[in-house]
Amino acid sequence: MLQKTGQPLTIRLCGPRGFCAGVDRAIQIVVLALKKYGAPVYVRHEIVHNRYVVEGLQNLGAVFVEELDEIPATHRHCPVVFSAHGVPKSVPRDAEDRHLFYLDATCPLVSKVHKQAIRHYRLGRHVVLVGHAGHPEVIGTMGQLPQGAVSLIETEEDVAAFSPEDPAALGFVTQTTLSVDDTAGIITALQARFPEMQAPAAESICYATTNRQDAVKEAAPGADLFLVVGAPNSSNSRRLVEVAERAGSKRALLVQRASEIPWDSLGPIRTIGLSAGASAPEIIVNEIIEAFRERFEVTVELAVTAEETEDFPVMRALRDVELTRADMAFVNG
Structure with a gap:
């Protein structure tokens, strides 16, 4: 049986969070x-x-x-x-x-990136894809075009080493789940080296990725701990951990369930941040809040930076x- 410490704890709960x-x-x-x-x-x-x-x-x-x-x-x-x-x-x-x-x-929104890459290619441009090697989304995007038509760039160091056949005929797209700040740095480096490189017709990083990162930036400063609910192979969830650390949380962890929280080594905590990647269900967020309530006197504060109203209908065959x-x-x- 757990014993409540009686210690007050503020949970800064991010919004938006979870399913996109x-x-x-x-x-x-x-x-x-x-x-x-x-x-x-x-x-x-x-x-x-x-x-x-x-x-x-x-x-x-x-x-x-x-x-x-x-x-x-x-x-x-x-x-x-x-x-x-x-x-x-x-x-x-x-x-x-x-x-x-x-x-x-x-x-x-991933399909939109596919179309943007195809458009670059049809206009005679070599496609530069900013993303993470081996991620299913990157594999899918590169697989929209013939082999050799797409070059993957992961870091600013990759930009420096990139030597396209025709620097004047380039177009870029990005994985939808990247760090907004990291991606901006890579694109700036690309544009500095290849000023004629063409941007996609619309932003590639999806609204949900941007919104969740903005909310984490709001909640992270001064937090003793920041928890992100998500899987280790979830790109957008891992980026939230990185954003929390950069935005001022003393420590940030990716967890899949409350049972993964290292309760015995948390140390003194008074304020934590809590968010969830775009593929993490709300039931686990609630599970984690309840796990803290069992141990602390919890106050929940909302850190809401956007309201999401997007709704993507299913295909006609299932309607x-x-x-x-x-x-x-x-x-x-």
């Missing part, structure tokens, strides 16, 4: 497909980078695979969902060759299925 419209849409697509077509529904790669969500969908009948050849021939009639991160063009082609029925849950609150209970609590 693209993540919410992707999860809905899997749930709606299960309701319409029955289990199993196959999902290529984690639908979003969150173990709690993935396990909840598995319990409903989703089966996660890394490649399409893992789907048994006897299940070719079952739908397969592509994750919110996007896929190379080769993946839908492979699905068609295998006579699979697929539903593409790529976030519309005839009604989604109830109970259908999403495994993520909403």
